[in-house]
Amino acid sequence: MIWCEIELSITPPEPIRAPQTRPRDLTEISLEDLMNIQVTSVSKKEQKLAKTGAAVYVISQEDIHRSGATNIPDLLRMAPGVDVAWLDANRWAISIRGFNSIYANKVLVVVDGRTVYIDSNSNVFWDQQDVPLEDIDHIEVIRGPGGTVWGGHAVNGVINVITKNSKATQGGLVTASTGSEETAEGLVQYGGKIGSKGAYRAFGRYFNVENSRAAGGQDAADGWHGSHGGFRSDWDLSPKDNLTVQGDLFRAGEGQTVTTVFSNALPLHGTLNDPISNATSNILGRWNHTLTNGSDTSLLVVYDFNHRTAAGQVDETHHKAELDLSHHVALGYRNNVVWGLGYRFEADDIRPGYAMQILPPRSSRSLFSAFIQDEIKLADSVALTLGSKFEHNAFTGFEYEPSVQLVWTPSDRHTLWASAARAVRQPALVDSGLQADLAIVPLSNGSFGVRTLLGDPNVQTDQLRDYEAGYRSQLNRRLSLDAAAFWSFYGRLQTMEPQAPFFTLNPGPPHLVLPRFFGNLARAQNYGTELAANWDVNGRWRISPQYSLLRMSIARDPSSQDSSIEQKTGDSPAHQFQVRSWLKLRNNLDWDSTLMYVSALSDLAIPSYVRLDTRLGWRLGEFVELSIVGQNLMRARHVEFSDPRIRQTEVERSVFGKVTWRF
Secondary structure, eight states, X not given: OHHXXXXXXXXXXXXXXXXXXXXXOGGGSOHHHHHTOEEOTTTSSOEEGGGOSSEEEEEEHHHXXXXXXXXXXXXXXXXXXXXXXXXXXXXXXXXXXXXXOTTOOSEEEEETXXXXXXXXXXXXXXXXXXXXXXXXXXXXXXESOOHHHHOTXXXXXXXXXXXXXXXXXXXXXXXXXXXXSEEEEXXXXXXXXXXXTEEEEEEEEEEEEOOOEETTSSBOSOOEEEEEEEEEEEEEEETTEEEEEEEEEEEEEEEEEEEEEOGGGTTOEEEEEEEEXXXXXXXXXXXXXXOTTSOEEEEEEEEEEEEEEOTTSOEEEEEEEEEEEEEEEEETTTEEEEEEEEEEEEEEEEEOOSSEEESSSEEEEEEXXXXXXXXXXXXXXXXXXXXXXXXXXXXXXXXXXXXXEEEEEEETTEEEEEEEEEEEEOOOHHHHHEEEEEEEEEOTTSOXXXXXXXXXXXXXXXXXXXXXXXXEEEEETTEEEEEEEEEEEEEEXXXXXXXXXXXXXXXXXXXEEEEEEXXXXXXXXXXXXXXXXXXXXXXXXXXXXEEEXXXXXXXXXXXXXXXXXXXXXXXXXXXXXXXXXXXXXXXXXXXXXXXXXXXXXXXXXBOOEEEEEEEEEEEETTTEEEEEEEESOSSSEEOOOOBTTBXXXXXXXXEEEEEEEEO
């Protein structure tokens, strides 16, 4: 017996030797399991997806694994109501429920509680969001305002990427892939124990994407390569306390072809290949504590560094520190309260480029926030949720974002919900301090003018009043349905207002300035619906169809002279449809396909397109998997989006193979 005790004390615990587990087969997950997935993005507390009073879609690790996607933008194509458009090899335009642009500013993106929205620019750099897909637990996509808990950028939605606890990634993982577009990609990762209370994982990743093709058939200069290293550690400090510490270091180089004015050598302008370099790093700590009465408290601390250089276009450095405290408590039988406090500090250093500068070039800002949300149980099957976010920002001062949700669950299989909310987009430094020379305009007397865009020091917030209703049902053992409808009213939308031209000698040579200033003189109405279903055909085959309808109308205020704003309704597709199929051909052989249709973008002269992606996965025992993926198989190439400043390129048909080894 003594010998046995010694043997147990020196033998490593079994989980250390176990390889990282592969994702479960989607056909093995029941529809009831899908409806009972726990989500946190709606109210910053765990609740069943089926009982939420918002339009939420969850992209699971199983979805990710069998999609064949290689990046987060392609994963987001799975969610109804999300518009993902490829511009070139390293840039996407992504929005929810309209207003799409490569600088889309109405969707908040969060990774493990860390906001990756660049506040000074009011957008997301998607080429910097390089989370290893194998480490994502799931992605929660809220369509519609989330400002009550997330604040002043969550106007049209929230995309929340949640990675796995390091306890779930023990052992080793190696992946390698190559193909016609992504010429090389590899991931090396290992996870282990830290004493008896902690676990960790550490990874290194490299990728290289070749140049795409321009509309004329020649190579573009948009190739993309980078490396990414990071770690996550999770600690059970006590039965009531746990701690997460994680960090990342990302470096990438890429290119684009841009048309620009050279403001220091007027009237020189031209098109050039513009190299871009990215360097980002972050560190995050999260402490969760459960109190004796069953309530829980969470404290999040984040530091973010971001440096982006686009040759002569811009050279920008951003520092951001965040502190977020939230507390969840049940008050008696009927009230379930979540409240919190937050503080964010930002400092920017933005140096002028060929044709653009932001004034002041160096600045810092603080954001103070508080929120409260109470889920009130009116009856056993009816819940009313009331709440609001309160923020004070550096541009417009005090803002508030209230919401109300009503959820009725007449049975375990059926849920009806309705909501109303107000949301705002907080102004950014670019809105107030931009100075950009857009184009050279030849004049009849032989001289020239410069079309210039200027920020508005008195910028206002975009505002949204949103009304939604939805229905979720597990109709029977094999069929489930999720439907949502929305009606949204926008005010103070940003316009570009022409002003009186004036003559200037500085900078020389003498020329005419044709200025436009940012204004907030437009409004819009959007309405639409989003449908998603799951059908278990049999024990080996599941089909998931989706459809999204979006209708937009934009109108100028009588005082506005921006004649182009109404055309922005044509920047987002009115119809999107897709059907996904997961088929288990044999116990170790999967065949997964997605067929999607996206309607035309009239403002950008982009025709509709049909895209087919397919994946064949073959598991060799428990530890090795081989897969081959084909993307965009319907046509040799097609266009999805355009921007007048950046050379348009085409999405090409591609094939790649991947090997995954877990040990």
